[in-house]
Amino acid sequence: MNEAAHEEATARPMRLVTVAGPPACGKTAVVAKTCAKLREAGVSTAVIKFDCLQTRDDALYQAAGVPVSVALSGGLCPDHFFASNLEEAFAWAQHTGADCCIIETAGLCNRCSPHLRGVMALCIIDNLMGIDAPEKIGPMLRLADLVLVTKGDLVSQAEREVYRHRIRQMNSRAVIRHINGLTGQGCQELAQILALAPAVATVTDMKLRFSMPAAVCSYCLSETRIGARYQKGNVRKVEFGHRQEGQHGE
Amino acid sequence: MANEQAIASITVTAGRDKAGNPEPWDLTFRTGEVVALLGPTGSGKSRLLSDIESLADGDTPSGRRLLLDGQAPTAEQRFALHGRLVAQLTQNMNFVLDMAALEFVTAHAESRGIADPAAATAAARQVIDAANALAGEPFAPHTQLTQLSGGQSRALMIADTALLSWSPVLLLDEIENAGVDKRAAMRLLLGSDKIVVIATHDPVLALSADRRMVIANGAVAAVLTRTPAEEALLTRLATQEEGLAALRHALRTGAPVRAWEAFFPTP
Numbered sequence: 001m002n003e004a005a006h007e008e009a010t011a012r013p014m015r016l017v018t019v020a021g022p023p024a025c026g027k028t029a030v031v032a033k034t035c036a037k038l039r040e041a042g043v044s045t046a047v048i049k050f051d052c053l054q055t056r057d058d059a060l061y062q063a064a065g066v067p068v069s070v071a072l073s074g075g076l077c078p079d080h081f082f083a084s085n086l087e088e089a090f091a092w093a094q095h096t097g098a099d100c101c102i103i104e105t106a107g108l109c110n111r112c113s114p115h116l117r118g119v120m121a122l123c124i125i126d127n128l129m130g131i132d133a134p135e136k137i138g139p140m141l142r143l144a145d146l147v148l149v150t151k152g153d154l155v156s157q158a159e160r161e162v163y164r165h166r167i168r169q170m171n172s173r174a175v176i177r178h179i180n181g182l183t184g185q186g187c188q189e190l191a192q193i194l195a196l197a198p199a200v201a202t203v204t205d206m207k208l209r210f211s212m213p214a215a216v217c218s219y220c221l222s223e224t225r226i227g228a229r230y231q232k233g234n235v236r237k238v239e240f241g242h243r244q245e246g247q248h249g250e
Numbered sequence: 251m252a253n254e255q256a257i258a259s260i261t262v263t264a265g266r267d268k269a270g271n272p273e274p275w276d277l278t279f280r281t282g283e284v285v286a287l288l289g290p291t292g293s294g295k296s297r298l299l300s301d302i303e304s305l306a307d308g309d310t311p312s313g314r315r316l317l318l319d320g321q322a323p324t325a326e327q328r329f330a331l332h333g334r335l336v337a338q339l340t341q342n343m344n345f346v347l348d349m350a351a352l353e354f355v356t357a358h359a360e361s362r363g364i365a366d367p368a369a370a371t372a373a374a375r376q377v378i379d380a381a382n383a384l385a386g387e388p389f390a391p392h393t394q395l396t397q398l399s400g401g402q403s404r405a406l407m408i409a410d411t412a413l414l415s416w417s418p419v420l421l422l423d424e425i426e427n428a429g430v431d432k433r434a435a436m437r438l439l440l441g442s443d444k445i446v447v448i449a450t451h452d453p454v455l456a457l458s459a460d461r462r463m464v465i466a467n468g469a470v471a472a473v474l475t476r477t478p479a480e481e482a483l484l485t486r487l488a489t490q491e492e493g494l495a496a497l498r499h500a501l502r503t504g505a506p507v508r509a510w511e512a513f514f515p516t517p
Contacts, residue, residue, distance in 0.1 A: 128346055131357070155346050156403075157337045157417075158358045158410045165361030177333050189304060189332075 013199035014093060015043075015100040018114045020140040021124035026150035027104055028057040029181030030124060030190070035066045037184075037191035038100065046098035048089045050082050050105040050114075057104075067096045077220075078105075079112040079212045090203045100194060113139035113210040120197035121209070123174075126151040127163055134166040139210040142171050146193065148186075152178040257281075257318050257418040260445060262301060265314035267469035268294070273314075277463065277470060279419070279445045284436060286456045287449045289465035295449050297468055299421055302447075303336045312468065337417035337444075339407055341424055345395035351378060351406060352391035358414050373414065380409035380438060384430050386498070401429025408435050412442040420444045424451065431495070433458065433488065454491055457484040490514060 021027045028049075035045045046067045049057055053072065061068035069092055073081035082105055093101035105114045115121035123144035125133060128151050134141060141147060147167050152160050160178065167176055175193070179186035200206075217233040259280045264273040279285055287295045294312075301314045305328055308315050318327065347354060355374035356367075364370040375391065382388040385405035389398055398406065404425060411420055420439065425448075436458055439446050450456055457480055464472040476484065493513035500507050 131347060153340065153342060154344065156343050156407045156410070157339060157415055158355065158407065159345065159347060161415065162354075162358050162361045185300060186304075186333075188310070 012094060013201045014090075014098065015120075015194070015197040015199045016090070016116075016203070017100065017102045017120045017122060017194055017197050018116060019102060019104045019122045019124060020108055020114050020144070021106075022110075022126075022129070022137065023106055025124050025126040025129075026181035027106065027124045028060055030148060030150065030179055030187065031102055031104055032060050032064045032066065033181060033184040033187040034190045034194060035061070035102070036064055037188050038194060039065075041191060041195060043100055043191075043195050044098045045100045045102055046093040046096040048093060048101065048103045050078065050085075050103065052078050052106070055106070067098065069093075075222075077212075077215055079108050079114070080215065082108070082114050083208065083212065086203050100197065102194075108140060109213070110136060110138045110140070111213045113143050113208070115140065115143050115209040116203070117207045117209055118198060119200065119203075119206070120145055120194070122146045122148060124148045124150060124179075125167075127155045127160060131159065131162050131166055134163070134170045137170075141167065143209045144171060144174050146190075147171060147174045147176045148179045148190065149176065150179055150181050153180060256443075257445070259319055260302065260419065261317040261320060262298065262306075263315040263317065265301075265312035265469065267467045269467065271469070273312075273469040275470065275473065277473070279447060281418075281443050281445050282440060283461070284440065284446045284448060284459045286459035286462045287447060287465060288451075288456055288462055289471075293465045294468035295465050298465060298470070299336075299447070299449070302419065302421075303333075305331060305335060334417055336419045336421050337411050337415040338421045339404075339411055339423065339425060343407065345398065345403055345406075347395055349395055350392045351389065351395055351398070354395055355406075355410060355414070358410060362414055362416060377409045377413050378406070380413060381406040384408060384434050384438065386429060386431075386502070399429070405430050405435075409438065412438050412444070415444075418444060420446050422446070422448045422450075424449060432491070454484070454487050457487065 019027055019031055031047065035047065038045055047061050049055060049068060049070045051070065051072055053074070055070055055072070058068045058070045069089070071081070071085055071089065089103060090101065103114070108114060121144045123137070123141045123146070125137060125141065125147070127149055149160070149163065149167070164176055167174070177186060177189065179190060214234050217235050218231050223230055259278050261276055261278045263276045266272050287298065289295055297312055301310055301312055302316060304310065305316045305323060306312070306314045315322065323331065352371070352374055355377045356370045359370040359373040364373055378391050381402070382405070385402045387399065387402065389402050408430065420442070432455060448455055448459060456462055457476060460475070462474045463470050464474065497507065497513045
């Protein structure tokens with residue numbers, strides 16, 4: 001690509017969507033099926049998959065004809081790794097010429113959320129996680145614009161309704177939808193919503209919706225031994241036997 | 251719930267079949283009526299049900315549109331109803347929670363906006379009583395959901411959906427082999443003020459429905475009501491079902507199983 005083409009590609013606004021959810025809830029199946037629906041509607045996509053150790057999900061996207069790039073955090077905190085690589089990820093997606101970039105993040109801890117201000121934010125969870133799950137999942141659900149619930153075909157109507165109610169209690173403004181990543185039921189509608197995601201020219205200077213947890217302790221620096229004498233830096237000690245309040249710091 | 255509203259009928263406007271031929275009729279489904287959908291796998295039952303569920307607006311492969319009480323839904327109605335119009339019950343569904351039946355149904359009642367705990371518990375007890383009237387073997391309110399038998403689970407799901415679910419449309423998908431008193435379940439559902447649609451292969455359920463829709467090649471090919479001959483057939487089939495239920499009960503309780511005629515009298 002010559003310089004002029006490069007500049008043109010990087011200046012072109014592109015729709016951007018962040019997708020977060022616990023492992024094995026069906027994120028990739030839903031996103032891959034939705035990419036196919038978007039293509040039918042004339043919207044091309046590029047997918048970036050952030051994961052921790054390994055993933056074979058890129059094969060699934062490739063089979064669906066969707067350009068995909070995988071980023072593995074390995075020994076680093078996956079949340080911080082995601083934030084540190086976002087500019088580069090977005091630039092890669094711009095170079096694919098896609099109309100819409102979908103960033104799928106797995107392995108984020110429940111304290112974290114990849115969602116950005118001004119960017120459409122999805123959270124995917126499944127109906128098999130128990131009805132307390134919406135409370136436990138934290139900011140990736142509380143700060144999402146759209147909450148998608150998978151595996152609803154396996155549980156009773158009552159469980160689906162109670163689950164939905166609990167999601168609503170945690171996030172009063174999100175659109176909540178049931179979706180089936182295996183049959184694709186609901187993916188057509190999701191594609192219509194994603195086609196409305198705001199287009200952005202750059203992610204530089206954008207802000208996360210939620211600050212990430214602090215790190216930098218001995219264990220960040222590869223300490224493996226257990227014991228207070230080995231712990232330095234940002235260490236917080238728990239008073240066991242006392243009930244702790246949940247933390248919802250914004 | 252603030253956006254709760256009664257819907258007395260839904261209409262699916264005529265679309266087109268898989269070959270693009272126009273469907274002959276608009277179809278209207280009303281509360282207090284049971285409609286059976288019949289047709290082999292792949293004939294288009296799911297397509298019709300998904301058109302209803304997604305509030306089709308000419309934007310699905312069938313080209314159908316969904317009307318509520320004869321009117322195209324407003325943007326606000328669409329938003330409020332999306333994903334909630336249809337409550338669904340299928341054979342694949344299970345309770346996955348490890349909770350006592352009463353505790354769980356109470357949680358469901360609370361999620362429906364019954365704030366007073368005593369009222370929520372009372373509503374939940376009513377659901378459990380209704381479920382026990384459908385199941386062969388009654389269960390206690392403190393039974394764990396995961397310990398319910400297949401029939402008890404299904405009975406609880408049916409009773410809960412009929413009495414507590416918000417959705418105005420109830421879709422039952424092939425629940426005939428669930429070990430539930432089918433006709434009692436029908437009566438409960440008919441009294442629930444819901445629009446009931448059953449996808450079935452069961453002759454008793456099909457003939458009990460007020461109307462039967464036969465689906466072929468992605469479109470509704472025929473809409474039938476019971477003829478007098480079918481009425482007579484249904485009566486005999488129902489007697490036979492009662493005989494089977496009595497036989498099942500006799501076997502379960504160790505009662506002496508007598509001659510064929512004791513269970514299946516010739517009319």
